[in-house]
Amino acid sequence: xxxxxxxxxxxxxxxxxxxxxxxxxxxxxxxxxxxxxxxxxxxxxxxxxxxxxxxxxxxxxxxxxxxxxxxxxxxxxxxxxxxxxxxxxxxxxxxxxxxxxxxxxxxxxxxxxxxxxxxxxxxxxxxxxxxxxxxxxxxxxxxxxxxxxxxxxxxxxxxxxxxxxxxxxxxxxxxxxxxxxxxxxxxxxxxxxxxxxxxxxxxxxxxxxxxxxxxxxxxxxxxxxxxxxxxxx
Amino acid sequence: xxxxxxxxxxxxxxxxxxxxxxxxxxxxxxxxxxxxxxxxxxxxxxxxxxxxxxxxxxxxxxxxxxxxxxxxxxxxxxxxxxxxxxxxxxxxxxxxxxxxxxxxxxxxxxxxxxxxxxxxxxxxxxxxxxxxxxxxxxxxxxxxxxxxxxxxxxxxxxxxxxxxxxxxxxxxxxxxxxxxxxxxxxxxxxxxxxxxxxxxxxxxxxxxxxxxxxxxxxxxxxxxxxxxxxxxxxxxxxxxxxxxxxxxxxxxxxxxxxxxxxxxxxxxxxxxxxxxxxxxxxxxxxxxxxxxxxxxxxxxxxxxx
Numbered sequence: 001x002x003x004x005x006x007x008x009x010x011x012x013x014x015x016x017x018x019x020x021x022x023x024x025x026x027x028x029x030x031x032x033x034x035x036x037x038x039x040x041x042x043x044x045x046x047x048x049x050x051x052x053x054x055x056x057x058x059x060x061x062x063x064x065x066x067x068x069x070x071x072x073x074x075x076x077x078x079x080x081x082x083x084x085x086x087x088x089x090x091x092x093x094x095x096x097x098x099x100x101x102x103x104x105x106x107x108x109x110x111x112x113x114x115x116x117x118x119x120x121x122x123x124x125x126x127x128x129x130x131x132x133x134x135x136x137x138x139x140x141x142x143x144x145x146x147x148x149x150x151x152x153x154x155x156x157x158x159x160x161x162x163x164x165x166x167x168x169x170x171x172x173x174x175x176x177x178x179x180x181x182x183x184x185x186x187x188x189x190x191x192x193x194x195x196x197x198x199x200x201x202x203x204x205x206x207x208x209x210x211x212x213x214x215x216x217x218x219x220x221x222x223x224x225x226x227x228x229x230x231x232x233x
Numbered sequence: 234x235x236x237x238x239x240x241x242x243x244x245x246x247x248x249x250x251x252x253x254x255x256x257x258x259x260x261x262x263x264x265x266x267x268x269x270x271x272x273x274x275x276x277x278x279x280x281x282x283x284x285x286x287x288x289x290x291x292x293x294x295x296x297x298x299x300x301x302x303x304x305x306x307x308x309x310x311x312x313x314x315x316x317x318x319x320x321x322x323x324x325x326x327x328x329x330x331x332x333x334x335x336x337x338x339x340x341x342x343x344x345x346x347x348x349x350x351x352x353x354x355x356x357x358x359x360x361x362x363x364x365x366x367x368x369x370x371x372x373x374x375x376x377x378x379x380x381x382x383x384x385x386x387x388x389x390x391x392x393x394x395x396x397x398x399x400x401x402x403x404x405x406x407x408x409x410x411x412x413x414x415x416x417x418x419x420x421x422x423x424x425x426x427x428x429x430x431x432x433x434x435x436x437x438x439x440x441x442x443x444x445x446x447x448x449x450x451x452x453x454x455x456x457x458x459x460x461x462x463x464x465x466x467x468x469x470x471x472x473x474x475x476x477x478x479x480x481x482x483x484x485x486x487x488x489x490x491x492x493x494x495x496x497x498x499x500x501x502x503x504x505x506x507x508x509x510x511x512x513x514x515x516x517x518x519x520x521x522x523x524x525x526x527x528x529x530x531x532x533x534x535x536x537x538x
Contacts, residue, residue: 108452110243
């Protein structure tokens with residue numbers, strides 16, 4: 001069985017809007033996949049389905065052997081512990097320091113303080129923020145905040161990193177740095193990465209597998225490097 | 234086995250952290266906590282007053298009920314055997330708790346002690362004009378009249394006395410008062426739960442992003458709920474402090490000013506010690522439980538997707 005399997009997934013919201021129609025896709029362990037599409041194309045729904053912020057109306061979503069759609073509300077944490085999530089708006093707690101924000105993810109799982117410290121410092125080193133440990137999110141730039149968010153996502157050593165437009169709020173240079181960090185995680189740790197974006201430069205430059213979603217339909221599945229901007233969006 | 238141990242250790246650490254976080258957040262969001270605490274305080278004071286009333290009424294009812302007896306006067310020509318029969322007949326009634334025999338000689342003694350005139354008159358007569366009697370204690374005063382009516386039908390029973398009229402009104406009045414007080418206490422507790430839950434909802438509203446992030450990084454629902462429940466517990470207990478002081482000092486002062494009874498000697502107040510401590514304990518327990526339930530109700534809303 002593949003690491004991630006979507007079979008005939010449909011999502012119809014309560015207001016009648018069809019966000020996804022009959023999407024089937026398989027993703028292997030260690031892959032780096034871009035999900036692209038216009039605003040309101042359904043790519044956000046696709047991403048949210050992976051960490052069960054949304055449930056499929058029809059079809060099955062399997063992530064690491066868990067049937068995501070069938071997961072009860074009280075069991076969602078089992079899935080979330082296997083996944084790291086990076087958000088466009090960072091979702092950091094403003095009253096906690098950088099260290100505490102990253103440690104938060106491990107405290108929730110119930111690790112010892114002694115175990116937490118090295119893991120957090122390790123994750124912060126990977127994203128290049130070891131010297132900002134005591135800063136508060138408000139004192140950091142956008143790029144730095146995003147790196148804290150990435151550190152928090154990988155501190156638990158997840159098999160899958162889901163990124164929902166991580167560069168959406170950042171300038172091109174900062175975006176490049178963030179992408180370097182994410183690519184490094186994929187290369188060094190073997191973490192599977194699924195990233196929604198509408199930044200064509202990044203997609204063109206990185207030459208990875210690309211899923212194109214258009215009006216809720218999987219309009220294209222381009223293997224590594226075969227995607228060219230003029231073909232799609 | 235080792236896995237089990239690790240799991241328990243983790244759960245324990247989460248519990249300890251929850252207590253720490255709960256204390257932190259009570260004091261960090263003190264203005265909102267203060268609102269919850271005040272609202273607990275006010276309602277618990279009302280609960281305390283209602284509770285003290287209820288228990289005192291209950292107590293007074295019992296002591297008055299204890300004094301209510303049916304006196305059965307037996308016919309003049311009754312034999313000893315018949316007395317035994319009547320006694321066992323009355324005893325077989327469900328509502329009857331105790332039957333004691335009081336002979337006419339005993340009545341004579343009692344009345345003589347009561348008044349000299351009686352003594353003179355009674356001694357003047359050759360024969361004791363009084364009647365043998367049975368004093369019947371009932372279990373439930375509510376059914377006293379029915380029991381009395383039944384006893385009237387037994388042969389060789391001359392008259393039955395039970396303070397007709399007075400008993401009726403007294404019993405029904407106590408019944409109503411008791412019911413009203415119970416309803417008031419329950420209503421107050423429910424209102425407190427709602428108020429606390431609402432104020433805590435406000436506190437939680439300001440922390441909903443923290444809850445969302447906890448969910449996203451893989452905290453179980455229990456882990457998320459725990460600090461809030463403990464917070465509600467703390468708020469409930471802090472909120473009970475002032476009502477407890479008022480209960481203890483208030484009741485002791487009330488008791489000593491009223492000299493231990495209310496209006497008439499018939500309604501005797503309960504002695505303040507240990508009664509006030511029991512009431513205090515009840516207040517703490519109500520505060521803690523209602524606080525926990527209130528915050529549980531409030532946090533639940535944010536744990537759905």
